[in-house]
Amino acid sequence: MGGNQTYRTLTALLCMAGLVGCVQAVPPDLVAAVEAIDRDLIALRAPETAPEEYSQFVRQWALLKARAQLDDDVIRWPWESSEIESDLRWLYMMGERTVSELHDRQISQQRVMQAKVTRLEDQLRTVAAKVEAIDGRILLGEKGVQTDLLVKQARSFLEQKDYPRARQAAEKADHALKAQASLLSQELGRYADESRIIYWQTLAKQTIDWSRTHQATAIVVSKAERELSVYKGGRKVLSYPVRLGFNGMLEKQFQGDGATPEGRYRVTDRRGPGQTQFYRALALDYPNGEDRRRFQLAKRSGKISPFKNIGGQIEIHGADNERLAQTLGCVMLDNSNMTVLYESVPVGTPVTIVGALSKQNAVASALAQLDHGKEEI
Numbered sequence: 001m002g003g004n005q006t007y008r009t010l011t012a013l014l015c016m017a018g019l020v021g022c023v024q025a026v027p028p029d030l031v032a033a034v035e036a037i038d039r040d041l042i043a044l045r046a047p048e049t050a051p052e053e054y055s056q057f058v059r060q061w062a063l064l065k066a067r068a069q070l071d072d073d074v075i076r077w078p079w080e081s082s083e084i085e086s087d088l089r090w091l092y093m094m095g096e097r098t099v100s101e102l103h104d105r106q107i108s109q110q111r112v113m114q115a116k117v118t119r120l121e122d123q124l125r126t127v128a129a130k131v132e133a134i135d136g137r138i139l140l141g142e143k144g145v146q147t148d149l150l151v152k153q154a155r156s157f158l159e160q161k162d163y164p165r166a167r168q169a170a171e172k173a174d175h176a177l178k179a180q181a182s183l184l185s186q187e188l189g190r191y192a193d194e195s196r197i198i199y200w201q202t203l204a205k206q207t208i209d210w211s212r213t214h215q216a217t218a219i220v221v222s223k224a225e226r227e228l229s230v231y232k233g234g235r236k237v238l239s240y241p242v243r244l245g246f247n248g249m250l251e252k253q254f255q256g257d258g259a260t261p262e263g264r265y266r267v268t269d270r271r272g273p274g275q276t277q278f279y280r281a282l283a284l285d286y287p288n289g290e291d292r293r294r295f296q297l298a299k300r301s302g303k304i305s306p307f308k309n310i311g312g313q314i315e316i317h318g319a320d321n322e323r324l325a326q327t328l329g330c331v332m333l334d335n336s337n338m339t340v341l342y343e344s345v346p347v348g349t350p351v352t353i354v355g356a357l358s359k360q361n362a363v364a365s366a367l368a369q370l371d372h373g374k375e376e377i
Contacts, residue, residue: 030088031068034061037095044102048164053098060091109163116170117154123177124151130366134224136184138246138258143183147176181370188249191224191356191363200354203264207352208234217349219316221331223249223260224356224363228316228331230344238344240337245329249355249363252286252329254295254304255311260329260353261286267349270342271315279318279335280342284351286314316341316351 038061046054067084124147131137137144150173157166190196204220211218212234221228223244230238247258269283287295287310298304316331318338331353333341356363 027085027088030085030092031065034064034088034092034095037092037099040099041095041102044099044106045162046098046102049105050098050102057091057095057098060087060094064088064091106161106163110158110161113154113158113163113166113170117151117158117166120151120154120170120173120177124148124173127177127180127370130370131180131184134184134188134363134366135244135247135249136188139187139250140180140183143176143180147173147180150176181367184370185367188363188367190251191249191361192359192367194359197356197359197361200262201357203352203354204357207231207264207350210350217345219345219349219351220357221316221351221353222355222357222361223262223353224361226362228333228341230341238340240333240341243332248329252291252311253298254308258329260331261291261314262353262355263288263290265314265351265353267316267345267347267351270345270347271317272342276315276317278315280338281315281317282342282345282349282351284314284316287312 038057041050041054041057046057064084064087068088128144128148131140131144150169154166154169154173157163157169204222207218207220208231210216211231215233218231219228220231221242226242226244228240228242229236244260245258248260250257250259252259252261263286265284265286265288267282268285271278271281271283273280275281292310295304295310299306299308311329313328314330315328316333316338318335319332355361
């Protein structure tokens with residue numbers, strides 16, 4: 001031990017005298033390079049993305065830093081080997097290799113997640129447009145908002161280069177979009193049901209035939225196309241776009257569900273200014289006998305709560321009280337169109353409201369596109 005100390009002292013004196021060139025046992029630039037590698041690994045989230053490699057690096061780096069601090073003032077001959085320098089260089093190369101691998105992995109993840117999130121954003125816009133087109137926003141409730149937030153979270157994590165969390169958010173958004181499409185298909189699938197379409201077509205045909213036989217006025221409303229058509233003598237003479245209740249596309253079951261009823265009705269009253277809270281209105285005889293029978297059956301089967309009421313006050317009306325119109329499940333026209341309709345329709349006029357009149361109706365087409373999109377997500 002004494003000889004080693006004497007050797008170090010002699011080396012130091014010769015170096016100070018300038019007789020020979022000496023170097024530090026622990027090169028500062030090498031220490032700085034390893035510290036930089038450590039910072040790069042942290043920036044690349046190595047503790048999360050490569051925990052085993054980073055743990056090994058940190059253990060070795062802690063040991064070598066302790067040794068470096070002990071040998072901080074030690075100098076050596078240029079031709080002398082330095083174990084700590086060799087260990088530091090090995091650690092630097094190991095860390096540099098890990099940084100390179102993580103960087104390549106990160107670029108690959110970025111490409112994959114960028115494509116995934118962009119596809120989700122496109123799919124979300126498509127779904128939102130289709131949902132709006134078939135009045136399905138209220139039907140979905142908070143699910144639509146939650147899905148939108150998940151897609152935004154995925155984009156935010158992607159921009160932060162937090163790819164694991166971006167992937168988790170994207171997968172949740174994936175499932176949420178598919179769940180939305182499934183819910184809409186479940187609730188509105190009857191618009192694509194051929195037997196139901198045939199039934200609706202039969203109802204409409206019978207109403208038009210009645211108009212032709214009696215040379216009288218009749219009305220047919222298609223919920224899927226949001227269209228009201230007026231027939232005189234069996235011939236279509238007027239056609240207007242309409243708005244429905246906030247759940248207008250659903251089958252009406254009870255008071256307050258926002259659905260527009262389907263079936264055969266008649267105009268029971270013509271209500272002008274001062275007789276209605278709307279611009280003008282044609283009152284319908286909902287609920288009729290068929291509605292009451294269906295309602296009681298649903299109650300007995302437990303499909304509807306025993307505390308629910310069947311409701312009423314369904315009208316074809318103008319738009320003065322738009323807020324109320326969106327809660328009752330009525331059929332609403334613009335005031336200019338309502339004026340013409342009101343003057344054309346007497347009390348007793350048959351009004352048939354159906355879901356759709358063709359298999360290629362707007363709701364069925366939207367559901368088919370959503371189902372196709374669900375497979376592509």
